Amino acid sequence: MSSIVCGAAWTGPNDRLLPASLIEFSEGRVTGISPAPDSESDLFIIPSFVDAHCHFTWSGLQGLYLDLESAGSSGDFLEMLASEVKDEKTGGILRGCNFDESLWSDSRLPSLAELDAVTGERPVFIRRICCHKALVNTAMLKMLPPDCEGVDWSSGIILEGIIVGFENLYQPEPHILRDAALLATELCYSSGVTAVYSFEHLFSVEALARNNPPVRMSVSVFGEDAALLEKALKDGTIDLSRLRGLKFFLDGSLGAKTAAVSGTYLDGTIMNPLMNDEQVLSCLLLSDRLGLTPSFHAIGARALRQIDRVGKLYFEKIGLNGISEIRVEHAEEFLPALPGNWDPSVHLFVMQPNFVKKWQQQGGLYEKILGRERALKLNPFGLLERSGFSLGFSSDGMPFGPLRGIQGATDHPSHEFRLDIDAALNAYTLGAASICGFDDLSLCLGVGRKADMTVLSGNPFRTAWDKIDIIATIHNGELVYGPSDILEEK
Numbered sequence: 001m002s003s004i005v006c007g008a009a010w011t012g013p014n015d016r017l018l019p020a021s022l023i024e025f026s027e028g029r030v031t032g033i034s035p036a037p038d039s040e041s042d043l044f045i046i047p048s049f050v051d052a053h054c055h056f057t058w059s060g061l062q063g064l065y066l067d068l069e070s071a072g073s074s075g076d077f078l079e080m081l082a083s084e085v086k087d088e089k090t091g092g093i094l095r096g097c098n099f100d101e102s103l104w105s106d107s108r109l110p111s112l113a114e115l116d117a118v119t120g121e122r123p124v125f126i127r128r129i130c131c132h133k134a135l136v137n138t139a140m141l142k143m144l145p146p147d148c149e150g151v152d153w154s155s156g157i158i159l160e161g162i163i164v165g166f167e168n169l170y171q172p173e174p175h176i177l178r179d180a181a182l183l184a185t186e187l188c189y190s191s192g193v194t195a196v197y198s199f200e201h202l203f204s205v206e207a208l209a210r211n212n213p214p215v216r217m218s219v220s221v222f223g224e225d226a227a228l229l230e231k232a233l234k235d236g237t238i239d240l241s242r243l244r245g246l247k248f249f250l251d252g253s254l255g256a257k258t259a260a261v262s263g264t265y266l267d268g269t270i271m272n273p274l275m276n277d278e279q280v281l282s283c284l285l286l287s288d289r290l291g292l293t294p295s296f297h298a299i300g301a302r303a304l305r306q307i308d309r310v311g312k313l314y315f316e317k318i319g320l321n322g323i324s325e326i327r328v329e330h331a332e333e334f335l336p337a338l339p340g341n342w343d344p345s346v347h348l349f350v351m352q353p354n355f356v357k358k359w360q361q362q363g364g365l366y367e368k369i370l371g372r373e374r375a376l377k378l379n380p381f382g383l384l385e386r387s388g389f390s391l392g393f394s395s396d397g398m399p400f401g402p403l404r405g406i407q408g409a410t411d412h413p414s415h416e417f418r419l420d421i422d423a424a425l426n427a428y429t430l431g432a433a434s435i436c437g438f439d440d441l442s443l444c445l446g447v448g449r450k451a452d453m454t455v456l457s458g459n460p461f462r463t464a465w466d467k468i469d470i471i472a473t474i475h476n477g478e479l480v481y482g483p484s485d486i487l488e489e490k
Helices: 056-062 074-084 112-119 138-143 162-169 174-190 202-211 223-235 277-290 301-321 353-359 365-370 372-376 381-386 421-428 430-436
Strands: 002-006 008-010 021-026 029-035 044-047 049-054 094-099 124-128 133-136 157-159 193-200 216-222 243-249 293-298 326-330 347-351 390-393 453-456 470-475 478-481
Touching (some): 002 453, 008 021, 056 174, 056 193, 056 202, 074 112, 112 138, 133 162, 157 162, 162 202, 162 216, 162 223, 174 193, 174 470, 174 478, 193 202, 193 470, 223 277, 277 293, 293 301, 347 381, 347 430, 353 365, 381 390, 381 421, 390 421
Parallel strands (some): 008 044, 049 193, 243 293, 326 347, 347 390
Antiparallel strands (some): 002 021, 021 029, 044 453, 124 133, 133 157, 453 470, 470 478
């Protein structure tokens, strides 16, 4: 039996706060919680975080690829590429990620000629932080199929299209995927996360089955792999025990100006959804046939209205004998999609408070591309919660980790859309677990529950989130991150 003493604990929503306590656990479950009035501990325990929308394999790959997040200008970007061009740790293709030109001093993307000058004949593929925009050099352009979508062959800029399927088309070597699984597991545990809902290509599902990372995981396969998935389900060729859903893209990202927002962007750009209504209905019918939960990536109101509209048609056509839930991923511009036919018993919302923290503050990216008034109305967490919708939080890997984002929910620039600490914690723990099918983790922390816990350095009800750190993570009753002496063994 193991135990831990804390100064306080949050066991679940509705202010379930415990004073200083001794929490005991054995064989993966909590066996006892008792007062510890003499404790001087500052530790604060919560049920472990659940990331309801991430890309587990991609999060690990980012740790192996060239990380360009620190680039502050086009010149910095090119210098960082030049320094890595001879390093083949990412395989034959130099793969990079996380650049964000909206934060650069010049906001100018390198030209194709500039990319070629520093990379030569080494193929290069660099994703923007949102993963809906990428840069490639001429050597990479020569490798791409001539009919692939989204490519500007004159500039080397790609929007949507081939980006999502790039790793599918040019699969990383097995040893890189193995290392990525290890890195992603470490990232989860160091972030206080013990369970994830991950969006994966079928090849990475196969790699996860081989490498078997210990993190609790539900998986949604990208819709473009549906034909391969159907064959695998029929043949029983791979372990699909983690499989739960199918993911479809209805739009892109705000940073790439490919989100199907209402009206136009400030520069006049207009984006329509990536599918027509008939195609969206086909996605719902496909999910129904495979017995999987559909997840729709929809940031802008045009895409959200389409989910609402086509979902109504689907239920009129199929009734209650088909799928019972539709996951809505992101839903940043939800207000213009109201009132609609939205139903808390059907529509589950998975949102990213780190987007608020990073891009929705005054003077940030969202204000620059949409204007202040429209930017303030994005990510209406409080409205969804008050309306009774199931709300789960996640990071989408931008960056991974609840502590970096949860402050975006409690300090939303629009007071009416803020969540209190209790509701924000619930959305990143029990609420996220419920949406993702982790029923054991959707229960309040108590005797008999799975012993998955996150240990914080302080009490978030008294301490600002930016002053709090992850001290330890307990998964299935085992310490998987943190100092070994934090637990007492009996």
